[in-house]
Each structure stands twice: as structure tokens, then as C-alpha cells.
Amino acid sequence: MTRNITEQLTPATVDFGKPGKQIGVFHVPLSAHDDAWGVVPVPVAVIGNGEGPTVILEGGNHGDEYEGPIALGEMIRDLRPEDIQGRLIFIPAINQPAVNSALRTSPIDGINMNRTFPGDPLGTTTRQIAAYVNDVLFPMGDVFIDLHSGGSSLDIIPSSVIEPGRTPEQHAANVAAAQAFGAPIAVVIDNRGDPRTATASAALAGMTVIGTEMAGGGTVSIDALALCRRGIRNVLAHVGVLPASAASQVEKASKLYELTALAHVISEDDGVFEPMHRLGTEVVAGELAGRIHFLTQPGRTPVDLQYRASGMVYGRRQPGRVRPGNCCLVVATPYERHDA
Template identity: 35%
Template sequence: MTNSPIKTEIDFSAPGRQVGILTVPYSYNLSGWAQLQIPIATIARGEGPTVLLMAGNHGDEYPGQIAIMRLLRELNLEEITGRVILIPSLNMPAAKASTRLSPVDGMNLNRCFPGDPGGTVSQIIAHYLTTVLFPLSDVVIDLHTGGRGVYFFPCAHMHLVEDLAQRRRMAGATMAYNTDLAFLYSDIAGTGLLPVEAESQGKTVVTTEMGGGEVTTRAVHRLSQDGLRNVLIHVGVLEGQEQTRSSLGLSPTRWVQALDSGDYIFAAESGLYESLVDVGDDVDAGQPIGAIHFIERPDRQPTIIEAPSSGVVIAHRGPTVTQQGDIAVCLAHDVPENVIATFSDSHSG
């Protein structure tokens, strides 16, 4: 396999606390000798699992970036058993520009896996994760929101992987985030996702969708930060008492899924989007859930989007200005009990 052009002075095998950078060669029009610099840190002590923490895969998704930066500053070496690798802003060009896609190569980093060491900047980063950091890791945590385009009910989510032992590990870590809803999703927008690559290597993968948009409430920040710490305790790399929904006085996590293409409802016309429901609302089949208004024809009645089936609104359009083909609503449904049973160690398989 071709070696990655990414370099770092971080010694991933060394104990202790290290803070450094990943350097990605990048020649642009003002300089032939230049590089992109991605901050990275490791905190390692003794024998235990390795957890890779990442946010900023998309640059316009902020709570995870802040949560990892806080964690980097706050973690004490004495609290760690194993190794934590922290990358607060994985897609540094997009994070600086507050964009979903990298302004360097116009690519979606989350669609670039397994990557290419001779490709664009995004493909080089993806290849480094695939060939260097994922193999080092037992647990991969990739923190997201809906960005500017989509507003999610804050949730942890995962794929329904085939391997039952891996599925149980992932479900346990997902529930450790202590979100009201836990979400099973499908990949309707193409291949090359970071979580899929990590899953294919057998890793315990945890991802989140913590709201979206430019405004992040204190409650979402708290959930992002407290949940992340609790997951680290759950997987055994951070000391402390794991908090459960029960210990917090909360109802059990509700598992929901959107695994059918019909659960993803797109705008048939361009206009101004009005949400008629809130994320987290339960809706009935045929219920109006959104409306598209037309600024050039204010006398025209809006197009009403109706729920194709009963379910819970897990996400809806973020910006009001909407183009034909934009996602309007994602409708999720309760996960069947026989599937939930596979999340438990007591399941016989």
C-alpha cells in the first residue's frame, strides 16, 4: 500500500500527552512549498482501548468541534486507561471557511473513503484515516450536526451492521450518549462514508447529529460534551461512573430508524420552506408537515408536504430558502423489537 504523504511528529506508540499537527502537502497559486496543518493530540497511559475522536468532518458543524477542544484541554493523564486520539477539526479548510465541502478541492470529505494517497487533499486525509488511524483504534467517534442544510433532533446514531458482536458494542456506545432518540440511518446519498470504512475494519463506531445551523443552544452543547465523556467512560478509556438514562431520571432511549428511501422527503419545487412540525414530533400519515411558498407568486397557494406514513420527524430543512431537490423532512419510525433485541448481550444470535 502506498505510504501517506501526511506527516506528524506525534508518536502514537508513546505514553503521555502530546499535542501536534498532521501536515498535508498542498501546493497553491502563491506558494509551491505549503502545507495544510490539522491539529491532533494523543493522551495515553497504560493498557486499554484506543479511541479516535473526530469532529469537523464538515466545517459548518460546530458542537462536536467545541466538545473535543474542551476535552483536549480538560482531560488529565491520570484519568486515562488506554489511549485517546483527538482531532477537533478534521477538515481544517472547511472548518475555517464554515462550509460543508472543502474549499480546497470542492469535495465532501465524508464521501472520500477509503481515500487516495495521490489524490486531492480530502482524499489524502481519508486515506490517512483508513490506513493509519483506523487500524490503531478500537473505537471511532465521528461527531456531526446537520450543518447549515438540515436541522436534526439531537441524537446519537449508527448503522445496522451485520456483525452482531460489533452491533452490540455500537448500540451500547450509542446509548451511552444518553440522547432521547437513537437513530438508525441508511446511506441514500452515495458511498465513501467515514463510518462505513471504520465499520468495515470492525471498529465500534459512534456518530451524532447534534442539531444544525449557525445557532447552537446551551442544551445541545451540554448534551454533546456530557455525552462524549460518558461514551469514553462506557468504552473503558476514561475513569468515572457511567451515567444511564435511569440514573439521570430519564425515560429509556427510543430507537428509531429511517432505512427506506421513502423516509427521505425532498422538495419538488424551489421556494421558501415553512416547517409545520418540530423535530421530535410524532406525526400521522397524511399530516401536513411542511409548506413551500413562492416569492414570485405570493398569490399562489403553497405546496404542502404531507407525511407519507406515521412516524417521528428526526430532521427537517434548515434554511428557509429551498431549492428543488433539497431534503425537506426525514421521517423515522420505531425500530422493531426483534431488532432492538440484537443490541443486547442476552441475544442468542
């Protein structure tokens, strides 16, 4: 019933069951002050040829993360149906309003799409887009590739991301796909157990799931984009949609890490954050992580922040200005529980 409502309210201009290449949109209704019966046109493309798995590739879940949308746009233009075996469904700028505004959250309803799944076909714009992905696209898919970077607020070591599987078999498939991507590291991230992410919903739908974090800082990283381009093709070759010859040789397996409940260093003050270590530095719980400075109160002593977990500095806040509740640093801990 939910899928029927979603498809009725959110029609697409492509036929997902038709072979060949199609580029179009799906229309999310938007009744605004200047357009009573308008829509948000969300770009979508499908390439199908013969029998094989269906892979759904998502970029632009956050509108200030650019490597994924760029790489997916290139693939949409360059791939021919005869190049693949199976079906590719591309949603390269899924949060279209946020992508157009270069924002993490939608300018229409202020919502972070990656905390809205499974969505609501009768909800706000962001929730309706999430519902379309969850209700219409996910049931078609075997593999989900969700491309992220650190956005405007974080700089993150380029990596593949492992969504914890709901079964040992699914988890092993997720780890294998993340290793096939070919990043130097792969990190198990459960978003503090939040089930409202796209990858968590894709895992619930039974798909093999892989994510990424491709640098950040609100810019396009040359190295991260090159890795993203290679990694997507590596995963598509790994699952059999592209031939093995399309994959780049991975010289050594990704080192495996995880984000534990103690991974994040959080500010409790309003000031400017000074980090003590570069990304990739090995650190120990209790060690000085950084300081919060109070620039307009020169007589006030800076506040020290300590790491809560041991491991590697994986992510760092990009703007120096912080307020209470901001995440300043993220520490990735070596991952041992491969069968969790």
C-alpha cells in the first residue's frame, strides 16, 4: 500500500524495467507560494542489459558532498548498455534541493535526508524523496552504493564504509564489497545505531550495502574523486555488473576500523577549536585532542579536550568556530569482530 501511494504521488519519467539507457526524473510534489502545483524534479537514470544484479547508486544525499555526484554523472554519460550485465539505477543528486543549495540539509524543510528513512510519502519534501528511494527503488535492488564525503563541516580520510549487516552473511558481503572498493581503509559505521540512514534501510531491505566518505571540507578533492571513480567500478566488477577487466588492481586489502560509541570528541564550549594532530595520527584515549580558544576573552584559559577512544584520527571539523554540541574530531578504532 505504501509503495502504491509513493508511486502515485511521485511519478518517474523512466521505465525501470526497460532495457537500454534512460535519463529522466521523478517528480516530488511541492505546493509553494509561487507554484501551487509544482514539483521537485529529482534526477534519475537507469541502464539495463540482460540478466544480472541490480545496483542502486546514490549521491548527493547531503548537498555539500561532491565527489559522488560527479563520479555518477560521468558514469551515466559514459556507460553504454552493452558495457554492463544487469541493471544500474542512478540517483546522483537524490537530495536535489540541498544539492542545488550546497547545503547538508534541505532548504525546503530543513531536514537531513540521511536521518529520515524509510521516509513518508505524505510527509515533507525530504521525507517524500526518502520514501521513493525506500518504497520504489530499494525493492528492485541487490546492491546499494551510497557515496558520501565529509561535507562542509568535516574533513575525513577517504575510505569505504561498512554498514553492519543484519545477518552474518550480509555483513560478510558488506565487508567484501567495501574491500573491493579499494580504499586504504574501510570503517564500520553504524551512525550511533540510528536506523534512519539510507544504508541502514538498504540493509533492512536485504541488499549488500557499501558507503564511502570521500574527504570533505566543502570542496572537490582531486585524490578522493580519483579513488571514488575507481572504487565504484571495482564494486560493480566485484558484483558482476561490469567485467573483471573494468576493475583496478587493489594491491593490498583495506585496513579495517570501526567507530565506537567513544569515537567522537564533542565541544561543550563556544569558541575556536585548535586540533593537536593531523588526520591519520595514532592517538590514545585520555591524550590531549585539542583546545577551545576564546578569542574575545584573552584572559580566559583555553579548555582542553581529550580523546575518549584509542585509534587513528579519522575525521576533523573543518570550520574552526565551534559551539556546544559540535563534533570536533572522530577516532577510528581497529576492527576485530569481522563476523559481527
